[in-house]
Amino acid sequence: MATKLNQILAVEKGVKSDVQRKVTDAYHTIQKNALLLGLSRTYQPIDDEGEHLPPESTRVQVQAEDLLRQVGAALTRLFDVTATKDWANCAAHADVKVDGAVLLERVPVTYLLFLEKQLVDLHTFVSKLPVLDAAETWTLDPSTDCWRTEPVKTTRTKKVPRNHVKAEATDKHPAQVEVYHEDVVVGFWTRVAFSGAMPRKRVNELLERVTKLQDAVKFAREEANGAEVADQRIGDRIFDYLLR
Numbered sequence: 001m002a003t004k005l006n007q008i009l010a011v012e013k014g015v016k017s018d019v020q021r022k023v024t025d026a027y028h029t030i031q032k033n034a035l036l037l038g039l040s041r042t043y044q045p046i047d048d049e050g051e052h053l054p055p056e057s058t059r060v061q062v063q064a065e066d067l068l069r070q071v072g073a074a075l076t077r078l079f080d081v082t083a084t085k086d087w088a089n090c091a092a093h094a095d096v097k098v099d100g101a102v103l104l105e106r107v108p109v110t111y112l113l114f115l116e117k118q119l120v121d122l123h124t125f126v127s128k129l130p131v132l133d134a135a136e137t138w139t140l141d142p143s144t145d146c147w148r149t150e151p152v153k154t155t156r157t158k159k160v161p162r163n164h165v166k167a168e169a170t171d172k173h174p175a176q177v178e179v180y181h182e183d184v185v186v187g188f189w190t191r192v193a194f195s196g197a198m199p200r201k202r203v204n205e206l207l208e209r210v211t212k213l214q215d216a217v218k219f220a221r222e223e224a225n226g227a228e229v230a231d232q233r234i235g236d237r238i239f240d241y242l243l244r
Contacts, residue, residue, distance in 0.1 A: 003228065004227065005085070005092050005225045005226065006099070007009075008088065009225060012081055015078055023071055023074060023075070035060075035062040036060060036061075036064060037060065038056060038060035039058040040056075041057070042055040042056075066220045068243060076238070082230070084230070091112050092109040092229075093224055094106070094223040096213075096216050096220045097220070104220075109224040113181045115217050117184075118219050121128065123214065126131065126203065127203075129203050129206075130198065131199065131203055134200065136149045137149060137150055147199075151190050151192050152191045153188050154191065155185060155187070156188065156189055157183040159181040159182065160183075160184045161181055163179055192194065
């Protein structure tokens with residue numbers, strides 16, 4: 001049965017971890033010099049009356065050539081998996097379709113991955129766009145290219161002192177007068193607010209479009225990753241040259 005690109009992607013991470021562990025273990029092993037050393041020692045007394053001692057020996061536990069072959073075998077698997085993925089990425093592509101219509105044709109899977117990440121950031125940006133205050137009624141003002149509210153007229157008042165006679169003057173007492181202040185309209189304010197924000201409807205439309213495109217790119221990536229791949233055998237050639 002033919003191998004698909006998504007199957008290679010599924011095993012790639014595990015292969016990388018396994019190879020890294022094996023290469024790291026081999027690297028640590030070759031640092032232990034004692035494991036590569038062996039010894040054989042026998043004792044011969046000067047005459048038959050002398051003390052006889054048993055022979056001593058230490059076996060070589062690690063062969064550098066064996067370790068090299070083991071590392072080569074592990075890396076060969078990694079090289080082959082990565083080569084199969086990269087060769088397949090050169091040929092894997094799919095159309096990006098939105099609402100049944102092709103927006104982008106034959107997009108490589110590597111670009112689909114790039115586009116998918118960029119659209120996440122774009123969605124975040126659009127979701128943070130400022131929106132117009134819903135409490136106001138806005139219209140687009142061609143002269144300023146901004147949104148504006150309808151004019152609202154308010155009064156400006158000023159406190160004017162007034163006299164209130166509490167008691168009229170007599171020949172014996174002066175008039176009793178109380179001073180108070182009265183708010184008198186002296187003018188009018190006309191308020192018009194301007195804004196560079198966007199209508200909520202417009203932001204929602206943009207978010208919907210970005211989300212649709214995100215979904216379309218994901219579907220295209222899945223389709224591209226479902227393409228059949230040709231298994232590559234790169235590692236054998238590399239290590240046949242390196243270890244010959």
